[in-house]
Amino acid sequence: MPVQVRIPAPLRKLTNDQEIVETTGANIGDVLNALNAAHPGLIERICDEQGNVRRFVNIFVNDEDIRFQQEKATPVKDGDEISIVPAIAGG
Amino acid sequence: MSEHQTFFSNLKCRECGSLYPKEAIHICEFDFGPLEAAYDYDLIAKHINRKVIESRPQTMWRYRELLPIDGNPTVGEQVGFTPLVRADRLAKHLGVDELYIKNDTVNYPTLSFKDRVVSVALSRAKELGFKIVACASTGNLANSVAANAAAAGLTSYVLIPANLEKSKIVGSLVYGTQVIGIEGAYDQVNRLCSEIAGKYGWGFVNVNLRPYYAEGSKSMGFEIAEQLGWKLPKHTVIPMASGSLLTKIHKAYKEFIRVGILDEQSFSVHGAQASGCSPISEAHKKHSDIVKPVPNPNTIVKSLAIGTPADGYYAIRSMTETGGSAEDCTDEEVIRGIRDLAEYAGIFSETAGGVTVACARKLIDTGKIPRNESIVLCITGHGLKTQEAIHGHVGEPRIINPSLREFEALIANDAAVLESGHKS
Numbered sequence: 001m002p003v004q005v006r007i008p009a010p011l012r013k014l015t016n017d018q019e020i021v022e023t024t025g026a027n028i029g030d031v032l033n034a035l036n037a038a039h040p041g042l043i044e045r046i047c048d049e050q051g052n053v054r055r056f057v058n059i060f061v062n063d064e065d066i067r068f069q070q071e072k073a074t075p076v077k078d079g080d081e082i083s084i085v086p087a088i089a090g091g
Numbered sequence: 092m093s094e095h096q097t098f099f100s101n102l103k104c105r106e107c108g109s110l111y112p113k114e115a116i117h118i119c120e121f122d123f124g125p126l127e128a129a130y131d132y133d134l135i136a137k138h139i140n141r142k143v144i145e146s147r148p149q150t151m152w153r154y155r156e157l158l159p160i161d162g163n164p165t166v167g168e169q170v171g172f173t174p175l176v177r178a179d180r181l182a183k184h185l186g187v188d189e190l191y192i193k194n195d196t197v198n199y200p201t202l203s204f205k206d207r208v209v210s211v212a213l214s215r216a217k218e219l220g221f222k223i224v225a226c227a228s229t230g231n232l233a234n235s236v237a238a239n240a241a242a243a244g245l246t247s248y249v250l251i252p253a254n255l256e257k258s259k260i261v262g263s264l265v266y267g268t269q270v271i272g273i274e275g276a277y278d279q280v281n282r283l284c285s286e287i288a289g290k291y292g293w294g295f296v297n298v299n300l301r302p303y304y305a306e307g308s309k310s311m312g313f314e315i316a317e318q319l320g321w322k323l324p325k326h327t328v329i330p331m332a333s334g335s336l337l338t339k340i341h342k343a344y345k346e347f348i349r350v351g352i353l354d355e356q357s358f359s360v361h362g363a364q365a366s367g368c369s370p371i372s373e374a375h376k377k378h379s380d381i382v383k384p385v386p387n388p389n390t391i392v393k394s395l396a397i398g399t400p401a402d403g404y405y406a407i408r409s410m411t412e413t414g415g416s417a418e419d420c421t422d423e424e425v426i427r428g429i430r431d432l433a434e435y436a437g438i439f440s441e442t443a444g445g446v447t448v449a450c451a452r453k454l455i456d457t458g459k460i461p462r463n464e465s466i467v468l469c470i471t472g473h474g475l476k477t478q479e480a481i482h483g484h485v486g487e488p489r490i491i492n493p494s495l496r497e498f499e500a501l502i503a504n505d506a507a508v509l510e511s512g513h514k515s
Contacts (some may be wrong), residue, residue: 010120010288045121055106055404056123067381086123089301089401090227090281090333 003031006083011046014039024087031082035064038056046084056087098138099159101303103129105268105405109200113159115219115299125401126302128159136350137490141321144352151310157346160214167210168244171310173198175318175467179433181448184464189465191324192385192389192432193315196440196473201238203231203441203472204336208307209239212296215303218228222296227284228297229394230259230278231441231472236296237268248293250280266508276388278399294360294459305402308336312343315467316353323358328451329419330443330471331362331371332395334406336351340469341409359415361460362406365392365425365442371403372417380407391422391480392442394472416459418450425449426484429474447461447471 009055010070015021023038025031036043046057051072053059059066060083064075101109106124117126135156149154150163151171159506174194182190196206209232218222225248226236233249240247249263253272263270272438288298296304315321323344329337341360347353365374367390374382380402388396402405410417428448432438440448454460454477474481491497502508 010118010123047425048122054122054124056118056125065384068383086118087401088278088282088285088399089117090284090297090397 003077003080003082004083005031005035006090008086010086011042013043014042025076026073027070027072027076028061028066028082031076032072033074056085058085059083060085092514095163096138096256098156099128099130099133099205100186101129103125114160114214115221116296117299117301126308128302130159130346132349134348138351139350140437141317141352144317150212150338151314154313156268157313157343157350158211159306161218164210164214165217166213166239167206169199169202170206170210170242172314175315176438177501178436178438181431184431184435185452186459187455187462187466189463189468191315191319191465192436192438193467193469194438195311195469195471196438196444200242201231201234202470202476203235204308204311205231205235206239206500207310207470208232208304209235209296212300213243213245216245216294216296216300217243219294221292221315223248223291224294224296224300225249225284225287226296227251227277227281228488229396230255230262230476231394232297233268233270234259234262234476237263237266237270240268241266241285250284250287251392252277252280260478262412262476277397278384280399281399286479293363301484305335305339308339309343309346311418311469312340313347315340316347317321318499319465319467321353322465323353323356325357326359326415326454326460326466327360327469328361328363328447328454328460328466330395330447331400332362332397332404332443334362334402336372336469336471337362338402338405339410341413359460360409360412361415361450361454362410362417363447364417364419365446366419366421367392367396368396370396370398371400371406372419374403375407375410375417380404380411382407390425391477392425392446394441394443394477395446410470416454418453420449420453424452426481428452430485432470432494438470438506440470441472441474441477442480443472444470444474 007015023034104119104124106122114315120421147173178190178192197208200246223246226232228251247268250271288295368385368388370382370385385398425445428445432448
């Protein structure tokens with residue numbers, strides 16, 4: 001199923017400067033693997049050695065943080081918008 | 092103190108340990124972890140000890156070797172070394188034996204602990220050649236950036252939620268800073284600031300200068316240890332917004348042990364939040380280290396209303412590592428906390444101090460802080476800055492004509508007069 005993934009500026013070197021990449025997958029784990037197949041090196045920036053999403057990276061499906069859904073098993077459907085957003089410092 | 096010796100070598104990612112040069116950067120390029128100043132502790136241990144520190148002026152800069160600038164401080168040289176007050180009447184009221192207030196309501200020059208972080212951030216900003224400095228703020232930081240930048244001759248922009256307390260807005264405007272009010276919560280202000288910091292070459296004290304800025308908070312911990320007679324309190328209760336202050340006080344205590352100024356000793360750091368925005372204490376109470384953002388903070392404690400706390404994870408880790416606990420309290424409890432601190436210790440705190448007192452009371456009453464162990468409450472900002480929060484909760488003056496008869500009638504039934512047995 002085609003979904004759009006918004007890539008943050010620091011990772012765009014790996015996506016030929018594309019801000020939005022279209023890919024497919026039934027859940028976030030699939031989407032990340034598909035992204036990495038097209039843009040090698042991307043997944044190690046987003047996930048740690050155990051395959052978990054890194055602490056200072058947030059992934060949103062239609063503005064909902066996957067940490068409060070099913071993490072990488074969070075399902076995605078046709079037309080969903082996925083954003084990868086590094087945590088913001090401050091305060 | 093050597094004039095031009097530096098004791099911090101690099102910035103280092105807190106997650107993966109990658110080293111970076113000491114520039115205006117704050118996030119690891121690889122895994123987006125926060126960068127932190129890395130020090131040469133063995134070298135520092137050779138340069139400072141209790142005697143050396145005691146011989147220096149009473150400011151936060153007496154711990155210079157453990158703060159991340161290259162040369163001598165050029166902004167905020169007078170900041171810090173606020174009183175540590177033994178508060179016996181408040182101790183009795185709360186039912187504990189040994190209680191101290193670290194009183195940053197009288198920090199110089201803007202009456203909050205933020206002068207500590209700004210002093211480091213702007214001294215470093217000058218070393219890095221910035222001419223324009225800026226911040227995202229819930230008020231206290233804006234006041235401090237505005238004042239210290241004015242004194243240092245730097246241009247400043249402060250970005251704040253538009254609905255802040257009036258006294259905090261005036262307390263920035265007066266210094267001639269550019270105050271930008273944002274229609275939105277702090278987290279939205281913060282997000283905008285990180286976009287601005289990426290686009291303009293400005294020194295944002297709590298964005299691209301954050302690795303330097305945050306270290307300034309350690310000075311509060313160093314001072315507590317020194318003022319307590321070179322030992323640590325068994326319990327330190329600290330208000331949490333981003334969670335940075337708590338992690339840095341924890342770090343300060345550990346660093347003093349690391350460089351041999353203190354012996355190894357046990358201590359706990361406890362975190363305090365307002366219930367209307369308590370993502371860190373909620374997570375800690377659930378034994379989780381995943382901090383769930385609060386999209387719409389709702390509390391009178393605006394200075395702590397950060398829904399997405401940048402250091403939430405590390406604050407939880409500090410509390411867990413030291414056997415500390417987290418608590419939160421309602422707005423009513425905050426007001427009672429402010430009044431208790433004023434009526435029993437003579438210290439007028441802003442709302443965040445009310446949170447600290449109220450949460451300390453809960454931690455004591457639930458046995459998480461034993462009544463016979465030493466306690467320090469960190470009181471971080473002055474009450475004059477948030478007067479509107481307690482307006483209507485502290486009574487009104489009684490008005491009379493300038494007549495002795497009216498005065499005597501007025502006080503005739505006052506408890507103090509009846510007790511003293513004074514007769515006219």
